[in-house]
Amino acid sequence: MSPADPGPRQEAPTRGRPRSEAVERAIIESVMKLLEDGVPLAELSIERIARTAGVGKATIYRRWTGKEDLFVDVMRAAEPPDPELPGTSMRDDLVVLLEALRLRGLAGRTSAILHNVHAQMKSSPNLWAAYHRTVILPRRRLGLEVLRRGQDNGELRTDVDLELLNDIVVGPILVRTVMRPDADLPDDLAERIVDTLLEGLRPGDRAVPPPAAI
Template sequence: MRLADSRDRQGCPGRGRPRSEAVERAIVEGVMKLLEDGVPLADISIERLARTAGVGKATIYRRWSGKEELFVDVLRGAEPADPELPGVSMRDDLVALLESLRRRGLVSRSSAILHNVYAQMKSSPKLWAAYDATVIAPRRQLGFDVLRRGQENGELRDDIDIELLNDMFVGPMLVRSVMRPDTELPEGLAEQIVDTLLEGLRPDRP
C-alpha cells in the first residue's frame, strides 16, 4: 500500500523515530478488520483502532493527522495504482486513464468492503471531502492535462470546454461501474469509449 506520500508532506523527515512499516501495516490491518467485522466508518475512532491494532493513539497520530486521512490512505492502498501514462499521444493517454477506471470498477464490485465504504463515505462530508481532495481531484486534473496537451498538439479541437470534455470521456465508464453494476466491464471498453468520442472531436484536416 502507498501510505507514505500524504504523511511525508506533513512533518520533517529527519525528526522523530524511524517509522516502522510493521506498525503501519498493523494499523491498516486494524482498519480492515473493523470494516470486515461490519463496524461503520463513523464508529471507528482512533481509540478503538489503537486497541484493535495493539498500538498507542500517539503512534497513529504520528503517521496520520486524523482518521479521515487514515481512511483515505487505506482506500487508496486497496485500489489499483494510478496509471503511468504512455505519453505517446492524447488517445493512448486517455485510454490508460479510462482503463484505470475500469479496473477500479472491477475491484469495487468484487470487494463488499470497498462497496460498503464508498457508500458510507457519501454520508460523511468530512471524509468525502478528504477523499475528493487527495484522490478524485488529482485524477481529474490529470485528465485535464492530457486534453490540454491534445489541443496544443493539434490532436483535439481547440474550441472545446476541457472540463466538460473530461466528463464526457469518464462518464460512460463511471455509469457502467457505479450506476449499472449489472453491466459488464469488458477488456477493450476504454479503447471503445475513447475512439468513439474522438471521431467527432478531432480537428478538420484539409
Template sequence: MEPMTTVSVHESAGQDRKAPGRPRNAQADQAIIQAVFDLLSSGQSADAVSIEAVAAKAGVGKATIYRRWPNKEALLVDAVAAMKGPLPEPVGDSVRDDLIMLISAMRNKRMEHYGKITMCLLPEIAKSPEMRRIYQGVIEPRREVMRGVLRRGIATGELRADLDVELTLLMLSGPAAMQNMVHWNPQVPEDDFAEHLVDAILRGAAA
C-alpha cells in the same frame, strides 16, 4: 490481501504527525492501513469504524495512530490514497492510447478488489465537507494527469480546440468508476471496456 504502500495526503502537505524524536515505522503504518481495509471489507461502514477498532485490529496502541493521523477522517482518506497506488504515467504517443491506459488503471483487478471499500467511504464523504475537501486532495492529482492528456490533445490537434476539458474528464472517469464499483449497467461488456469508452468519447471530442 496484498500488502499496501501508504501514501499520506497530509504528509505531502508538509504536516508531520510523528512525535518529536520518534521515527516513523513503515510496518506499523502498513498494519494500520491494512486494518482499515479489513474492517471495511468485513461490512462495517465508515461511520462504524473507530480508532479503537483499528488499533486493536492492527495490534498497535491508539497513540501510535494519532501520531500519524489527527483523526479518523484523515486515516480513511489515506487508506483511499493507498488503495489507488502511485500516479499513472502517460506514454505520450497518442491521446487515445493514454486515455485507454488511464481508464484501464481505474479498472484493474486491484481497483476492483477495493471498489467495495470505496463504496463504504462515499456516505462519509458526502455528508462531511471536511472529508470531501481532503478526499478531493487525493483525487485531484489523478484528475490532473488525465487533464494533461486532454490538454495535450488540444494542443497537438488530436482533439477539438473548443473541447470542454472538465466535462470530458467527468464523462471518462464517471462511467469507469460506476462500472468498477457497482457494475451499474450489466449490459455493457467488461471486455475492452476502456477502449470502447474512450472511442465513444472521442467520436465527439476528436478534431
C-alpha cells in the same frame, strides 16, 4: 592517513522519527479487518484501531491527522493503484486513465471493503470531502492535463471545452459503475470509449450540419 586528511565524511544523523512502512501497513490492515468484520465507519475510533493494530494512539496521530485522513489511505490501499501514463499520445494516456477507472469499478463490485466504505462515505461529509480533495480531484486534474497536452500537440481541436470533455470521457464508465452496477465492463471498454470520442474531435473534424429544409 596524514593529519590534513580528515578521512571519510561521516553522514549527518537523520532528524526525527522515520516513518515505518510496516507499522503503517499494520494500521491500514487493522482498519480493513474491522471493516470486513462489519464494524461501521462511525464506530471506528482511533483508540479501537490502535488496539487492533497493537500500537499506541500517538503512533497513529504521528502519521495521520485524524480518522478521515486514515480512511482515505485505507481506500487507496483497497483500490487498484493509480497508473503510470505512457506519454506516447493523448489517446494512449486516456485509454490508460479509463482502464484504471474500469478496474476500480470492478474492484468496487468485488471488494466488500470498497462497497461498504463507498456507501458509508456518503453519510460522512468530512470523509467524503477528504477523499474528494486528495483522491478524486488529483485524478481529475490529471485527465485535464492529458487533454490540454492533446490540444497543444494538435491531437485535439482547440475549440473543445476541456472541462466538459473530461466529464464526457469518464461519463460512460461512471454510468456503468454507479447508475448501472449490473452493466458489463468488458476488457476493451476503455479503448472503445476513447476511440469513439476522438473520432469526431481531431483537428479538421467538424460535424456536418443537416441540409436546410426546402
